[in-house]
Amino acid sequence: MNQSLLLLILFLLAALILYLAAKLYFLKKEFKWLELEQENNSQLLNKKELKIKELERNIKVKLEKARNIHQRMLPDRLAEPADYFISDYYQPAEYIGGDYYNIFKIDHGAMDPFFDQYLLYFFDVSGHGIDSTLLSIFVNDSIENYFKLRHSPGEKISTRELMNYIDQRYQKEDFPDDYLVCLFIAVLDRKKNTLSYSSGGFQYPIYKLANQESLEEINIGGLPISTALGALKDSRQEKTVDFKKNTTLFLSTDGLLEQSSGSEIYFQQLQQILKKYKFLPAPFLKDLIRSDFYNFTGDNQGSDDITFLVIDRPQGELINLHLSRENAEGKKLEIMEFINQNSWSNHSQLGTLKDIILSQLENLNSELKIKALNNQQLLIFSLENSEVGWESLINNFPELTSITEKDLNLAHNQLEDILFSREEIYFSSSKDRIYFMLLKKENLN
Amino acid sequence: MLEESLELLVEKNTAVLKFDGEVIFDNSNQLKEEAKERLKGKTEVDKLIIDLSKVPYLDSSGVGVLLSLFKFMRTREGSLAIAEPNAKIRRVFDVTKMTEIIPVYMSLEEAVNQN
Structure with a gap:
C-alpha cells in the first residue's frame, strides 16, 4: 500500500516536473519572441523618432529661411526728414511674425519743392508662419504698385484711397478668409506739418506726446482687411493730426502693447514711461522702452513680433x-x-x-x-x-x-x-x- | 483634446458653438475646420451663436476664425452672433468695429432670444 502510494506520488511529481519544464520552455520561447518583438518595436520607434526629428528640423529650416526673407524685406534704413528724429525697433517672434514697417520720401518729381511728403506705414498680418511672410510681401508689393501705377508726381495722396487699393487687390487674390491684415498708412506732410492717416484692424492706439499736453491716445482701430468682410470702400476714413514742433509720436503693432506678465499688460506700463520721459529724443526713448519692456517680460520671449516706431519733431x-x-x-x-x-x-x-x-x-x-x-x-x-x-x-x-x-x-x-x-x-x-x-x-x- | 475645446449644440435652426480656452495661432486652423465640418452636416442651421464665455483670449488668428465663420454663415444666407465675450475681447470687437457687422451679446440667453 505504502509502495503504491509512493509510486503514485513519484508519478505525480514527475508529471508536475514535466509540466513545469514544458511551461518554462514555452515561457522562454514566448519571452524570446516578446524580446524580438520589443526589439522590432524599438527599432520602429527609433525610426519614427528620427523621422519626426527630421521633419522638425525641416520645418525649422524652412521657418528660418522665411524669417530671413522677412528680415531682409525690412528696410535697411528709414527716411528721416531734416527736422525729425526717427527710431525703430523690431524683434521677430520665436519663428516668424507678420509685422512690417517703412518710411520713404514720396517722389513728386519736378513738383518736389511743393510737396515735401513722406509715406509712413506699418502692418501686422495674422499668423506667424510662412504664409504671413507671403502676405507681408503682398502688402508691400501693393503699396509699391500704387505709386508706380496709380499715383502721378504732384498729385494729392489720399491714404483712404491707398487703403482701398490694397483692400481691392487683396480681395482679387482671394486669400483664405481666416487671414487678416491690420494696416496703418500715413502721409507726413512737412509743408503742412500734419500726419494724415487711415487704418484698420489694430486693437491698441498710437500715442501723441506734445510738450505741454497730456498723453493723447489716437485710436487706429477699425475693420481689418479680410476676404471674409469683402472690400470695404467707405469704412476707413482719412484723419489728420497736427505735427507741431516738440511733438513725438509713438506707433506700435499689438505685440508690444498686449504683452503680459502675470496679470499686468505692458500697455499700462508704457503709458507711464511715455508720460515720464517724453523729453527724450526718439533714439533714446526707443532705447528706454526697449529696456523697460524686456525688464517687464523677463525670460518670457512672447509669441508675437515686437515692433515700434518713435517719430520726434523737436524744437530748437x-x-x-x-x-x-x-x-x-x-x-x-x-x-x-x-x-x-x-x-x-x-x-x-x-x-x-x-x-x-x-x-x-x-x-x-x-x-x-x-x-x-x-x-x-x-x-x-x-x-x-x-x-x-x-x-x-x-x-x-x-x-x-x-x-x-x-x-x-x-x-x-x-x-x-x-x-x-x-x-x-x-x-x-x-x-x-x-x-x-x-x-x-x-x-x- | 481639440474636441474638448469645441462643443456644438443644435436646436432647430439655431446652433451654439462653444469654444473652451484660448483661440490663438496654435489651434485656430483646427478649430475653424472642426467647427465648419460639424456645421456642414447641420444644413438646417441658419443662426450661429459663438459662445465665448470660456475664452480668455483671442489673438488675430482667433479673430480670423470668427471672420471665417461669419463668411461661412453668410454664404449659407444665415447669421452669426457672439455671446458673452470677456471685457478684453469685447474691447477688441469695439475698437476694430467688428460689432458693426457681427452682433455681440453679453449673455447667451440674450443672444438666443435676439438672434
Whole structure:
C-alpha cells in the first residue's frame, strides 16, 4: 500500500516536473519572441523618432529661411526728414511674425519743392508662419504698385484711397478668409506739418506726446482687411493730426502693447514711461522702452513680433550737414561754431563731445551725415555713415553711457525714476547711425 | 483634446458653438475646420451663436476664425452672433468695429432670444 502510494506520488511529481519544464520552455520561447518583438518595436520607434526629428528640423529650416526673407524685406534704413528724429525697433517672434514697417520720401518729381511728403506705414498680418511672410510681401508689393501705377508726381495722396487699393487687390487674390491684415498708412506732410492717416484692424492706439499736453491716445482701430468682410470702400476714413514742433509720436503693432506678465499688460506700463520721459529724443526713448519692456517680460520671449516706431519733431536749432573728404574742413568750422554756442553753459562734457565729433572728421574716408539739435534742454548730435561701424568709437570713449544700461536701475526698483544727469554723455547706436546727447539741466523728468 | 475645446449644440435652426480656452495661432486652423465640418452636416442651421464665455483670449488668428465663420454663415444666407465675450475681447470687437457687422451679446440667453 505504502509502495503504491509512493509510486503514485513519484508519478505525480514527475508529471508536475514535466509540466513545469514544458511551461518554462514555452515561457522562454514566448519571452524570446516578446524580446524580438520589443526589439522590432524599438527599432520602429527609433525610426519614427528620427523621422519626426527630421521633419522638425525641416520645418525649422524652412521657418528660418522665411524669417530671413522677412528680415531682409525690412528696410535697411528709414527716411528721416531734416527736422525729425526717427527710431525703430523690431524683434521677430520665436519663428516668424507678420509685422512690417517703412518710411520713404514720396517722389513728386519736378513738383518736389511743393510737396515735401513722406509715406509712413506699418502692418501686422495674422499668423506667424510662412504664409504671413507671403502676405507681408503682398502688402508691400501693393503699396509699391500704387505709386508706380496709380499715383502721378504732384498729385494729392489720399491714404483712404491707398487703403482701398490694397483692400481691392487683396480681395482679387482671394486669400483664405481666416487671414487678416491690420494696416496703418500715413502721409507726413512737412509743408503742412500734419500726419494724415487711415487704418484698420489694430486693437491698441498710437500715442501723441506734445510738450505741454497730456498723453493723447489716437485710436487706429477699425475693420481689418479680410476676404471674409469683402472690400470695404467707405469704412476707413482719412484723419489728420497736427505735427507741431516738440511733438513725438509713438506707433506700435499689438505685440508690444498686449504683452503680459502675470496679470499686468505692458500697455499700462508704457503709458507711464511715455508720460515720464517724453523729453527724450526718439533714439533714446526707443532705447528706454526697449529696456523697460524686456525688464517687464523677463525670460518670457512672447509669441508675437515686437515692433515700434518713435517719430520726434523737436524744437530748437537744427543743422543738417553732408560731409565728404572734399568739404570736411569747411564744414568742420560750421560744426565747431554750433558746439561753441553752448560754451556759455560751461557743460563739463562739452569738451569730450567736441573730441568725439572731431575724431570723426579727421581722416574722413567716406561720406558722413551730421544732424545736430540745440535747444534749452539738450544738445544732440547724430552721425550717419553706412560704411564704418561705431564700435571702435564707443570703445575709444568709455565714459559714454547707454540708456540700455539703465535697465539695471529698473530691474532693481521698478518704481524708482531713472535719473538723467548732465554729467554724462548718452549715446544710442543703430547699424549706420549713432546719437550723442548732452542734457543741460538735471532730471528733466 | 481639440474636441474638448469645441462643443456644438443644435436646436432647430439655431446652433451654439462653444469654444473652451484660448483661440490663438496654435489651434485656430483646427478649430475653424472642426467647427465648419460639424456645421456642414447641420444644413438646417441658419443662426450661429459663438459662445465665448470660456475664452480668455483671442489673438488675430482667433479673430480670423470668427471672420471665417461669419463668411461661412453668410454664404449659407444665415447669421452669426457672439455671446458673452470677456471685457478684453469685447474691447477688441469695439475698437476694430467688428460689432458693426457681427452682433455681440453679453449673455447667451440674450443672444438666443435676439438672434
